[in-house]
Amino acid sequence: MSSHHISSNFTLFGVAGALLVLTFLTVAVTWINIPEPFNIIVAIAIAVVKAALVAMFFMNLYWDTKFNTVVFLLSILFLIIFVSITLLDTMFRDAGLPVY
Amino acid sequence: MGNQIAEAEKPAHLQHHFVDSDQQFESSKFGMWIFLVTEVLMFGGLFVAYIIYRSWHPDLFYLAAKELDTALGATNTVVLIASSLTIALAIRAVQLDKIKAAINYMAATVALAGTFMVIKYFEYTDKFAKGIFPGAGYTYDGIAHDMAANFFSIYYMMTGLHGIHVVVGMGLITWMIIKAKKGSVHSGYYTPVENTGLFWHLVDIIWIFLFPLLYLID
Numbered sequence: 001m002s003s004h005h006i007s008s009n010f011t012l013f014g015v016a017g018a019l020l021v022l023t024f025l026t027v028a029v030t031w032i033n034i035p036e037p038f039n040i041i042v043a044i045a046i047a048v049v050k051a052a053l054v055a056m057f058f059m060n061l062y063w064d065t066k067f068n069t070v071v072f073l074l075s076i077l078f079l080i081i082f083v084s085i086t087l088l089d090t091m092f093r094d095a096g097l098p099v100y
Numbered sequence: 101m102g103n104q105i106a107e108a109e110k111p112a113h114l115q116h117h118f119v120d121s122d123q124q125f126e127s128s129k130f131g132m133w134i135f136l137v138t139e140v141l142m143f144g145g146l147f148v149a150y151i152i153y154r155s156w157h158p159d160l161f162y163l164a165a166k167e168l169d170t171a172l173g174a175t176n177t178v179v180l181i182a183s184s185l186t187i188a189l190a191i192r193a194v195q196l197d198k199i200k201a202a203i204n205y206m207a208a209t210v211a212l213a214g215t216f217m218v219i220k221y222f223e224y225t226d227k228f229a230k231g232i233f234p235g236a237g238y239t240y241d242g243i244a245h246d247m248a249a250n251f252f253s254i255y256y257m258m259t260g261l262h263g264i265h266v267v268v269g270m271g272l273i274t275w276m277i278i279k280a281k282k283g284s285v286h287s288g289y290y291t292p293v294e295n296t297g298l299f300w301h302l303v304d305i306i307w308i309f310l311f312p313l314l315y316l317i318d
Contacts, residue, residue, distance in 0.1 A: 001245065004125075006195045016185040021176050026311075027170065032318040043312035046121075051305045058188045059301045065126065068133045075137040079144040083151055090152045 015057045022050050043092035113289040125291050132295040136302050139265075143306055146258045150313060154252055163243050164251035165317035167232065169223060173315035176219050177307065183212035184304040187273065187297045196288040199280050206277045207262070209300070213270045220263055227252070257311055265303045272296045 026046040034042060056062040061069045111121060118124035154161050213249035231239035234256040238249035276293050279285050285293050 004195065007192055009189070009192070012185060012192065014187050016181055017183075018176060019181045022312075023174065023181065026316065027174055030170075030316050033318065039318060043316055045311075047309050047312055050308045054184060054305050054308070058184055058304075059298055064129075068130060071130070071133045071137060072140075075140040075144075075276050078141060079147070082141075082144055083148055086148055086152060087155065091155060 004071055005060060007057065007060070011057060015053050019050055022046050022053075107312045111288060113284075114293075121288065125294075128291045129294060129298070132298050136298060139302055143258075145282065146254070146261065147309070149255050150258065153247075153254060157245070157247050157250075160243075160247050160251055161317050163245055164248055164255075165315065167227070167230075167243065168255070168315045169226075170315050172219055172223055173311050176216050177311045179212050179216045179219070180304045180307050183209045183216070184301055186212065187300045191293055191297050194285055194293050195287055197287045199283070199286065202285075203277055203280050205272070206273050206280070209271050210273050210277075213266050213273070216266055217263065217270075221258065229315065255314055258314070262303065262310060264308055265306070269296075269300050269303050272299060 026043060029039070029042050029046075033039075055072065061072065114121055114124060118127065186205045186209040190202045190209065193199070193202035193205055227233075230242065232252050233239070234253045235249065238252060240248070273296055276285070276296050279292060
């Protein structure tokens with residue numbers, strides 16, 4: 001099993017350090033008032049970068065067979081389809097906001 | 101049967117239906133990724149609920165998020181990132197046959213997960229004391245919005261399902277500590293530790309999204 005990638009301590013601590021910096025950043029951007037909807041976009045963008053770092057270097061997708069990455073990205077694709085098609089209904093109802 | 105290992109030199113962990121250890125490892129890991137896909141889609145349903153309610157009542161989310169303690173949420177984010185680091189270090193230690201170090205790193209991960217749950221317990225009890233319960237149990241009148249209970253129903257479902265995953269993860273990692281102590285995982289066979297690590301990192305990724313979406317609405 002010598003073919004398995006073994007991450008160096010430098011990589012693991014580096015990724016954790018980057019995640020902590022991004023966590024601070026995502027809190028810090030709320031101190032300045034970014035107008036809607038850009039505050040949500042910035043928050044999600046930082047979260048996506050953090051999630052990508054975890055998936056690539058902690059979950060080893062970067063060194064793995066690319067098929068695992070494809071499988072994971074497919075779940076994101078189907079989540080996007082789930083969200084968009086539902087919003088196509090809920091965002092465009094003529095009767096106004098529901099009572100719940 | 102040219103590429104099959106002769107019966108005599110077959111390692112103990114190798115199941116008979118795999119060609120070699122590498123194929124067994126890759127198949128198991130692929131199965132774990134399929135499971136993680138179902139996890140993403142299970143949480144996905146809750147994220148869809150969140151997105152629809154936020155698009156209907158943006159003012160509610162702005163008001164209600166003020167009830168959540170950003171400092172505690174940020175602390176828990178740091179705790180989970182640290183736990184992701186320790187489980188990654190544990191896997192590295194197993195790969196290098198440093199079993200003692202791996203056990204220590206896994207114990208640290210369980211401790212960090214416990215810290216997360218303790219902080220979550222204080223957050224929940226603080227809200228229960230104010231009458232902030234999910235659904236019909238909601239009696240708090242500090243938020244001037246008719247739909248206030250809905251935000252907290254979503255909050256409790258998302259953080260609650262995530263919390264259940266943290267507890268399950270603690271159980272799995274404890275199981276891996278027992279396996280490591282028995283000597284059944286080592287550099288030649290660490291598939292269960294690897295897959296537990298994948299599960300734990302996914303729990304971290306979900307919190308990475310929950311934190312800004314619930315606590316950081318300004």
